[in-house]
Amino acid sequence: MPPSVAWFRRDLRLSDNPALLAAAADGPVLPLFVLDPALWRPAGPARRCYLTASLRSLDAAVGGLTLLEGDPVRRVVEAARAVGAERVHVAADFGPHGARRDAAVERALGEAGIALVRTGSPYAVAPGRLRTGGGTAYQVFTPYHRAWADHGWRAPAGDPADVEWLRPDRSAALPDVEPPAGMTLPEAGEEAAHARWQEFLDRVADYDDERDRPDLDTTSRMSVHLKWGEIHPRTMLADLAPLRSAGAAAYRRELAWRDFFADVLHARPETARAYLRPAFAGMRYDEPGAAYDAWRAGRTGFPVVDAGMRQLRATGWMHNRVRMVVASFLVKDLHVEWQHGARHFLHWLVDGDLASNQQNWQWAAGSGAEAAPYFRVFNPTSQGRKFDPDGTYVRRWVPELAEVTDPHDPSPDDRERSGYPAPVVDHAAERREALARWEEIR
Ligand SMILES: Cc1cc2nc3c(=O)[nH]c(=O)nc-3n(C[C@H](O)[C@H](O)[C@H](O)COP(=O)(O)OP(=O)(O)OC[C@H]3O[C@@H](n4cnc5c(N)ncnc54)[C@H](O)[C@@H]3O)c2cc1C
Numbered sequence: 001m002p003p004s005v006a007w008f009r010r011d012l013r014l015s016d017n018p019a020l021l022a023a024a025a026d027g028p029v030l031p032l033f034v035l036d037p038a039l040w041r042p043a044g045p046a047r048r049c050y051l052t053a054s055l056r057s058l059d060a061a062v063g064g065l066t067l068l069e070g071d072p073v074r075r076v077v078e079a080a081r082a083v084g085a086e087r088v089h090v091a092a093d094f095g096p097h098g099a100r101r102d103a104a105v106e107r108a109l110g111e112a113g114i115a116l117v118r119t120g121s122p123y124a125v126a127p128g129r130l131r132t133g134g135g136t137a138y139q140v141f142t143p144y145h146r147a148w149a150d151h152g153w154r155a156p157a158g159d160p161a162d163v164e165w166l167r168p169d170r171s172a173a174l175p176d177v178e179p180p181a182g183m184t185l186p187e188a189g190e191e192a193a194h195a196r197w198q199e200f201l202d203r204v205a206d207y208d209d210e211r212d213r214p215d216l217d218t219t220s221r222m223s224v225h226l227k228w229g230e231i232h233p234r235t236m237l238a239d240l241a242p243l244r245s246a247g248a249a250a251y252r253r254e255l256a257w258r259d260f261f262a263d264v265l266h267a268r269p270e271t272a273r274a275y276l277r278p279a280f281a282g283m284r285y286d287e288p289g290a291a292y293d294a295w296r297a298g299r300t301g302f303p304v305v306d307a308g309m310r311q312l313r314a315t316g317w318m319h320n321r322v323r324m325v326v327a328s329f330l331v332k333d334l335h336v337e338w339q340h341g342a343r344h345f346l347h348w349l350v351d352g353d354l355a356s357n358q359q360n361w362q363w364a365a366g367s368g369a370e371a372a373p374y375f376r377v378f379n380p381t382s383q384g385r386k387f388d389p390d391g392t393y394v395r396r397w398v399p400e401l402a403e404v405t406d407p408h409d410p411s412p413d414d415r416e417r418s419g420y421p422a423p424v425v426d427h428a429a430e431r432r433e434a435l436a437r438w439e440e441i442r
Pocket of ligand 1 (some may be wrong): 211219220221222223226227254255257258261317319320321323324327331345349352353354356357358360361366402
């Protein structure tokens with residue numbers, strides 16, 4: 001049987017990996033990863049560090065991963081030719097860059113008489129699969145979610161048995177990437193992903209009640225494992241299927257949001273940068289200046305905003321409720337365009353994902369699919385009080401407020417004593433300003 005290539009990209013796992021099973025059905029398998037400078041450069045220090053750790057884990061699992069560096073169009077063809085492969089197996093990539101790259105690789109392989117075979121995707125329901133009655137992509141989550149649940153997904157594909165792995169003939173060394181100073185990252189790899197998932201399953205019943213509480217910190221933290229495909233959402237959905245709790249239903253719905261945003265980006269790839277609702281491009285925005293720098297540094301003087309921005313820098317992750325608050329604050333209190341915030345997030349997030357990040361930012365900016373109504377402007381102080389009632393989250397990430405009486409609204413004296421800054425803006429005034437600017441484009 002001719003050998004084939006399993007080209008791993010964001011599916012760094014062996015189990016429930018249909019593309020790998022397809023490769024193994026061909027014959028001996030060369031496990032390949034290509035470090036593509038076009039993706040490595042903008043990945044940011046947290047994702048680079050995590051990716052190398054995850055690749056190390058995959059390398060150990062296959063007993064030697066072939067790692068090549070450079071343009072996949074050349075490297076994949078070289079690797080396939082070197083082992084005499086007739087087919088290169090991948091999971092389909094629906095992102096704007098990945099889809100273009102794969103089309104180019106497919107052409108180059110074709111010229112060498114080698115086929116690129118796409119099996120499966122990183123989603124439960126692949127982008128482009130679901131369409132409205134009018135034949136268009138969904139723009140609203142609720143009907144998408146209904147169609148998603150009705151459509152369903154395949155059972156997990158199982159583990160590959162007795163794969164004959166081809167050892168690398170030549171391979172680049174995995175770069176040693178230290179986490180950014182002061183940052184602690186989660187454990188990477190398929191085993192770590194499954195361990196975390198099993199640990200979370202024991203408490204998924206409480207998810208619905210607790211998921212908005214950054215102080216309780218009880219969400220699954222699966223986003224980074226999903227981002228790198230260390231586990232497939234289908235595996236998770238199969239584990240959730242027998243559970244009847246409201247928590248399990250709420251969790252399933254969150255996985256549908258992930259698929260939904262990938263579907264939106266697939267239908268409108270330009271919205272990775274451009275406004276999904278073009279009218280918002282005509283709104284008046286401010287150039288990012290000193291207040292934007294304070295936002296990035298976690299020194300806006302709004303405790304829950306600063307706690308979130310500091311959590312991001314310390315862990316590469318931020319609680320979802322706080323992501324919503326800091327995003328709203330940037331766009332509606334500081335009047336800075338969402339793309340600036342999205343870029344900062346993608347630089348630091350270890351789970352940074354183009355579809356989820358850009359579409360959630362558009363949601364917060366009022367310009368996205370099923371966006372929050374623009375006139376609903378989060379008040380950062382009351383959001384803090386509501387979702388972090390004892391101030392535990394703020395005290396943890398803004399330690400200078402640990403001892404103050406009201407960490408969500410420290411007095412001027414407390415700010416002075418603790419070295420915590422005064423608010424960079426007056427929220428009530430900026431809320432009025434945001435609404436006035438919105439009126440201009442309505
Ligand atoms: C401004 C902003 C930017 C974001 N950027 C990203 C990003 O780059 N990458 C990313 O994975 N998520 C992003 N999210 C979505 C969400 O915040 C994270 O998925 C979540 O906080 C990850 O933590 P968790 O795994 O503990 O979540 P859980 O609450 O345990 O959720 C389970 C899973 O459901 C999915 N999910 C949950 N909420 C969302 C959502 N709103 N959109 C899409 N999928 C969701 C994720 O895969 C998540 O791992 C962003 C949200 C906002 C508001």
